[in-house]
Amino acid sequence: MESLDPTTVFRIVDVAAIVSSGLLGGAVARAFRFDMVGFILLSVITGMGGGIIRDVLLNADFPIALTDSAYWAGALTAALLAYTIDLGTRWANWLLMIVDFLGMGCWVATGTLKALNFGLHWLPAIALGIVTAVGGGVLRDIMVNRIPSILGGSSLYATVAFVGAAETAIISEVFHRPNLAMAVSIASCLIFGIAARTRNWQLPEPITLKVPRPRFMSGRRSSRPLRKGWSAPGQKKAGRSVRTWEPGQPLTENLEVLTDEQIQQHRHSPKDF
Numbered sequence: 001m002e003s004l005d006p007t008t009v010f011r012i013v014d015v016a017a018i019v020s021s022g023l024l025g026g027a028v029a030r031a032f033r034f035d036m037v038g039f040i041l042l043s044v045i046t047g048m049g050g051g052i053i054r055d056v057l058l059n060a061d062f063p064i065a066l067t068d069s070a071y072w073a074g075a076l077t078a079a080l081l082a083y084t085i086d087l088g089t090r091w092a093n094w095l096l097m098i099v100d101f102l103g104m105g106c107w108v109a110t111g112t113l114k115a116l117n118f119g120l121h122w123l124p125a126i127a128l129g130i131v132t133a134v135g136g137g138v139l140r141d142i143m144v145n146r147i148p149s150i151l152g153g154s155s156l157y158a159t160v161a162f163v164g165a166a167e168t169a170i171i172s173e174v175f176h177r178p179n180l181a182m183a184v185s186i187a188s189c190l191i192f193g194i195a196a197r198t199r200n201w202q203l204p205e206p207i208t209l210k211v212p213r214p215r216f217m218s219g220r221r222s223s224r225p226l227r228k229g230w231s232a233p234g235q236k237k238a239g240r241s242v243r244t245w246e247p248g249q250p251l252t253e254n255l256e257v258l259t260d261e262q263i264q265q266h267r268h269s270p271k272d273f
Contacts, residue, residue, distance in 0.1 A: 009179050010113065011070070013106045013186070014051065018065075018074040020103030022047035025140050026082020027096055032144060036083060042140055043079035044072075049136030054111050054128055058118050101160065101193030105186030107133035108164040112185075113178055122169045129165035134158055152203065156196040159203065164189040 025046030029039040048065040055063035065071045087096065111132025115125035134157070138148040150158040164185040171181035195201070 015074045017103045017106030018047040020099040022075045022078025039079045044075045046136040046140040047075040049139040050132040053135040054132040104133045105189030109182040109185040112165045112168040126165040130161045133161040160193045
């Protein structure tokens with residue numbers, strides 16, 4: 001495998017990723033009953049959107065998708081296949097799932113390797129590999145007014161891309177074998193992704209911590225006589241429980257709770273202006 005030119009392998013894997021992602025875009029166009037223009041647009045955006053985002057962030061002159069005709073041929077081929085083949089059968093669903101994670105493995109591998117070749121640290125290179133894999137799908141979902149699946153609520157997707165990108169970075173940087181890194185990334189994303197989709201593996205949902213509302217005893221202990229109808233903290237009077245202070249209730253200067261009668265009396269008392 002290492003006897004092959006890494007540049008040639010990179011180009012083949014990149015075009016394969018465009019074809020697989022373009023098929024997914026075409027499947028969405030078929031689900032929405034779009035015409036041929038819709039098929040082409042969704043296939044091109046889904047297939048080449050992630051790679052264009054990658055090249056723009058790397059400031060790599062013109063994005064390679066705009067300079068290599070093989071990329072366009074792959075996207076248009078995917079649109080034609082999706083336009084002519086019924087993708088609503090059971091076998092087609094399995095095929096699309098395999099194609100989805102196969103394309104993900106290709107994208108995370110090429111995106112991570114290209115970022116590493118541009119001198120990026122391994123951590124941002126992994127992040128860029130994930131962006132390359134999911135960028136086209138996010139643009140596709142936004143165009144059809146859907147919430148992108150990578151935001152959660154579905155089986156693992158971005159997590160699978162992270163695993164593939166991390167493997168690519170480790171094998172490429174530690175063992176210096178980029179072709180092997182691409183092969184491992186494609187295989188692991190395919191196996192892990194299919195297992196996550198069929199078993200519906202999901203990340204934990206957010207937890208909710210409930211903080212109890214604070215309640216403080218009214219007033220301060222003092223030797224002064226209490227008002228009629230009130231008792232000292234910790235005591236009961238005439239079968240009534242001790243009234244406590246709650247946030248928002250008015251207090252006197254001595255931190256005593258004002259009764260409703262006192263509040264009404266204060267409001268109706270004459271004031272000097």
